[in-house]
Amino acid sequence: MTFNSKLLFSLFALLMLVMVACTNNEEPTTENADNKQTSEVTETTETKEPAQEMILATTTSTQDSGLLDVLIPIFEEKHNVKVKTIAVGTGQALAMGEQGEADALLTHAPSSEEKLVESQDVVNRKRVMYNDFIIVGPKADPAGINGADVKTAFQKIFETGATFVSRGDDSGTHKMELTLWASAELDPTTESWYLETGQGMGNTLQLSTEKEGYVLTDRATYLAHAKNFNHMVILVEGDDVLLNIYHVMQVNNEKHNLVNGGAGKLFVDFMVSDEAQAVIKEFGIDQYGQPLFFQYTE
Structure with missing residues (x-):
């Protein structure tokens, strides 16, 4: 082998060693970066308190x-x-x-x-x-309670035997309803026209609509469902005892x-x-x- 050939071979070998060294240096750097990123994510996850x-x-x-x-x-x-x-x-x-x-x-x-x-x-x-309770019923108003005070309204419903739908579930609305009947010195619970649902206000309003009966409800729930029963209207409101x-x-x-x-x-x-x-x-x-x-x- 000539001197020039030996020189070229040596240079080629040196170049290969440099390339291998660079490759080895880059791989740990990438791995370290990945490890660091994973560590940061783990640390962030661990420091966030569970709800x-x-x-x-x-x-x-x-x-x-x-x-x-x-x-x-x-x-x-x-x-x-x-x-x-x-x-x-x-x-x-x-x-x-x-x-x-x-x-x-x-x-x-x-x-x-x-x-x-x-x-x-x-x-x-x-x-x-707060809001208030209201008495809702069919537009036809068979008991004629529109604009009456609460006591008079309950008396008229009782006297005419018009359908009344109660929640009957020991809710705040039901408790208020029973108080109002008691204030009128009436007990409708044994009457055939008095219906109890044992359910929430939304379902009770729905049944009163189907039966075209009167019902005591809070104003908020009535307004939220009013679009579902156009023939039902507010007939009694504004009485001080109806504060909710x-x-x-x-x-x-x-x-x-x-x-x-x-x-x-x-x-x-x-x-x-x-x-x-x-x-x-x-x-x-x-x-x-x-x-x-x-x-x-x-």
Whole structure:
């Protein structure tokens, strides 16, 4: 082999060594970058706290109106709390609180709520909002109650035997209805024209429509469903006794040790906050031309 040939061979061998070295240097760099990126993702995932969970027991009127569909996502995002909503009659919701089966309550039966405050099953009870009860019936108004006060309206329904549909479920609305009958010194529960559904306000309104009967309902649920029954109208409203006040409260975790007291308190504070109250103030105006609830915080 000539000198020139040896020189060329040496240069070629040196070039190959350099290329191999560069390749080896690049691979660890890529691997290190991947490892670093994976580490950062893992660290981010590990540092994010899992969402708390809480149970809200509430009346069907807050659910049927659609208000909770707006408020709860805001609360969940703000506080990293996942809310399971159980919409039942107020009586059932309060029973859940009494048994420590919920973390917060949103109901509208003040006298029944006060009993749970006295027994210390609930704490931190606050007024949130109000609307009103109304008596709805067919446009034909067979009992002739249009424009009457509540007592007179119930007396006329009783005297004429016109169909009346009751929730019959121990809800806040049902409790109010029974109070109104009692105030008129009447008991319709054994009469054939008095029908009980044992269901929520939406289903009770539907049955009253089918039977062309009278029904006591909260205004919010009526407005939310009014498009489904054009022949039903508001006949009695505005009486002072028809005021419908909603309270929020946390179930007492010191008495019920399985209750998430922290999340319950967060929910109570949120519902009376300026942010939630602003939503309540405007809710329903775009769709119904009037709010479904009014602010009523302490």
